Amino acid sequence: MSQLILIPARLRATRLPGKPLADICGRPMIVHVADRAQKSGLGRVVVATDAAEIAEAVRAHGHEAVMTRADHESGSDRIFEALTALDPKGDVETIINVQGDLPTIDPETIAAALRPFEDPAVDIATLGVEIAREEEKTNPNVVKIVGSPRSESRLRALYFTRATAPWGEGPLFHHIGLYAYRRAALERFVKLKPSPLEKREKLEQLRALEAGMRIDAEIVATVPLGVDTAEDLERAREILSKQDRA
CATH class of the missing domain: 3.90.550.10 (Spore Coat Polysaccharide Biosynthesis Protein SpsA; Chain A)
Structure with missing residues (x-):
């Protein structure tokens, strides 16, 4: 491709x-x-x-x-x-x-986002990480993927939510907001109006699911550091400084 x-x-x-x-x-x-x-x-x-x-x-x-x-x-x-x-x-x-x-994302993590396209039925591919810390399971700032397993490392996304879901025993997955699109899917997506669940959860990817588009998530090992605050920025500086010295 x-x-x-x-x-x-x-x-x-x-x-x-x-x-x-x-x-x-x-x-x-x-x-x-x-x-x-x-x-x-x-x-x-x-x-x-x-x-x-x-x-x-x-x-x-x-x-x-x-x-x-x-x-x-x-x-x-x-x-x-x-x-x-x-x-x-x-x-x-x-x-x-x-x-x-x-700024600290592993290049291999970026490449992993393409793996769901092995299935021609997938419109949009994204990434997830199994949640290990208990406090993240109830944190609304940690978006969760509710999905049906397609393999040991892949989910078909059925929903994305800020709530703690799904209920019951089993792993929960943190969604990483990195996407790969088939061209036709991106063209279709940007023409769609914001959907009811998207506006309620404040999660743009729900627009695609509500329109019947398929999103699969590849499960990777770690969540990349997203820089949103001054504290995040200092952490990124520390991480990259250590890598430069290594």
Whole structure:
């Protein structure tokens, strides 16, 4: 399959303004994400942004950037605009959406998101991790996948929720918000209106499920660090500083 990794990035952020350009070990955070996406070996990597400062920083470190509108409500809308600009002939078959606030993500974790596409019935692929810490099972900020096992490392997603689910004995799975789309699925998804359960749970992926689209999740070993606060940023700096010294 022809594949394209797109990394949406904007300067507006309520908890950590300007975070794509936050310095981590001498490089902007968005550059670390692009570096790791490149190391996944999946293909072309492009940062999709509405800020000239981000585009300039990305290009200064040898990566590609494309400008998009500033009024997008979601990252999926931004990557679709980028896709149509970068590939107007429709040659790209698969799009991987890597969040721009994952500076320590393992390149192999990015690659794992494509594995569910071994099944041609899958429209959208994503990632999950088995929850080990009890407090995360009841934390509404930890989104859970309710799914039907397809193998030891894969679930067919039936629902996503902030609640503790499913009930009863057995593992719970933390959803990682990294997605891979078949092109037709992304085109369909961005044309859909926000759905009732999406608005209730505040989870965009429920729009796809309510429309009858199939999402499968590959289960990986660890949750990548998402940088949302100043404390997260310091942790990312510590992690990458240790890796640089290793």
